[in-house]
Amino acid sequence: MEFGLDLIREFEFTEKHFSKVKDDLYKHAGIVIADHKKGMAYNRLVRRLRALELLSFDQYFAYIVSNPAEFEQFINALTTNLSAFFREKHHFSFIKSKILPVFRERGQQQIRVWSAGCSNGEEAYSIAMTLVDGMININQLDVRILATDIDSSVLSTAGLGIYDIDRLEGMYGQSVQKYFLKGVGTKTGKVQIRSELKQLVDFKYLNLMTAWPMQGQFDFIFCRNVMIYFNRDTQKKLIENFSRYLKADGYLFVGHSEALGYDQEMFTLIGETIYQKKEIL
Ligand SMILES: C[S@@+](CC[C@H](N)C(=O)[O-])C[C@H]1O[C@@H](n2cnc3c(N)ncnc32)[C@H](O)[C@@H]1O
Numbered sequence: 001m002e003f004g005l006d007l008i009r010e011f012e013f014t015e016k017h018f019s020k021v022k023d024d025l026y027k028h029a030g031i032v033i034a035d036h037k038k039g040m041a042y043n044r045l046v047r048r049l050r051a052l053e054l055l056s057f058d059q060y061f062a063y064i065v066s067n068p069a070e071f072e073q074f075i076n077a078l079t080t081n082l083s084a085f086f087r088e089k090h091h092f093s094f095i096k097s098k099i100l101p102v103f104r105e106r107g108q109q110q111i112r113v114w115s116a117g118c119s120n121g122e123e124a125y126s127i128a129m130t131l132v133d134g135m136i137n138i139n140q141l142d143v144r145i146l147a148t149d150i151d152s153s154v155l156s157t158a159g160l161g162i163y164d165i166d167r168l169e170g171m172y173g174q175s176v177q178k179y180f181l182k183g184v185g186t187k188t189g190k191v192q193i194r195s196e197l198k199q200l201v202d203f204k205y206l207n208l209m210t211a212w213p214m215q216g217q218f219d220f221i222f223c224r225n226v227m228i229y230f231n232r233d234t235q236k237k238l239i240e241n242f243s244r245y246l247k248a249d250g251y252l253f254v255g256h257s258e259a260l261g262y263d264q265e266m267f268t269l270i271g272e273t274i275y276q277k278k279e280i281l
Helices: 015-029 035-051 057-066 070-078 089-105 122-134 152-160 173-179 232-244
Strands: 110-116 142-149 162-164 180-182 190-193 201-205 218-223 246-254 267-271 274-277
Touching: 015 035, 015 057, 015 070, 035 057, 035 070, 057 070, 070 152, 089 122, 089 218, 089 267, 110 122, 122 142, 122 173, 122 201, 142 152, 152 201, 173 180, 218 232, 232 246
Parallel strands: 110 142, 110 218, 142 201, 218 246
Antiparallel strands: 162 190, 180 190, 246 274, 267 274
């Protein structure tokens, strides 16, 4: 419940407006906005009204109808993009200590990884750094990391690979030097991912609620801190689809609060929020 906040809002944002926002977002992106997040939805969208010099939410909804490209901005405004390099470190330690030794031992030549809901790219680049560190012969291998998101603005940032230097807090100095270029002059305070790392990652637009065009299967999939925005039915369907897109024994990494639950039979929990695809008997 909200307490009289409508009184101090610049634009009227009624329950009807909020319902429309929730419905449109859910239908397109599967994202569920909780009823108590009305203030958050308002704050995120009001920037669009100001940028377009509109006077009301009704005008904004009408604007989207006559300018369908604005719907992309509507979606971008409502997604939550919080991410970090080496977020949930234990996932990267697991790749290094359990997955890569197996790849090395069996002389695996091709590695395919998917970061689904990649936000600004920190997750995909952290995976790339882990692979480069763990596979000394990476240049002779066929390695591709697919990184997808529904938000077109985060994909642009991810593709550029330019970040504020303070985003690297907690990373070892050695890795920072190895994988980032430090900005100078007008770029002071910024870092850019080195091209050797960038070339391992393909950033692409993909709405997880639509058909997935990828061919072939992945060795492991990261879908972390994305499913929390979906309802149980959507999560179940996604988990089934992820299983189809994983190689035999492939791994699914989810966020710290996204346990797959007991009503699924495709995966075995083998580490903290790390699942392995079950063998099909
Ligand atoms: C909180 S971020 C998580 C980023 C990263 N995986 C991590 O854990 O640090 C969630 C991302 O999921 C994306 N997302 C939400 N709904 C989506 C959908 N239907 N299809 C694809 N991406 C979606 C958002 O745009 C956002 O960038």
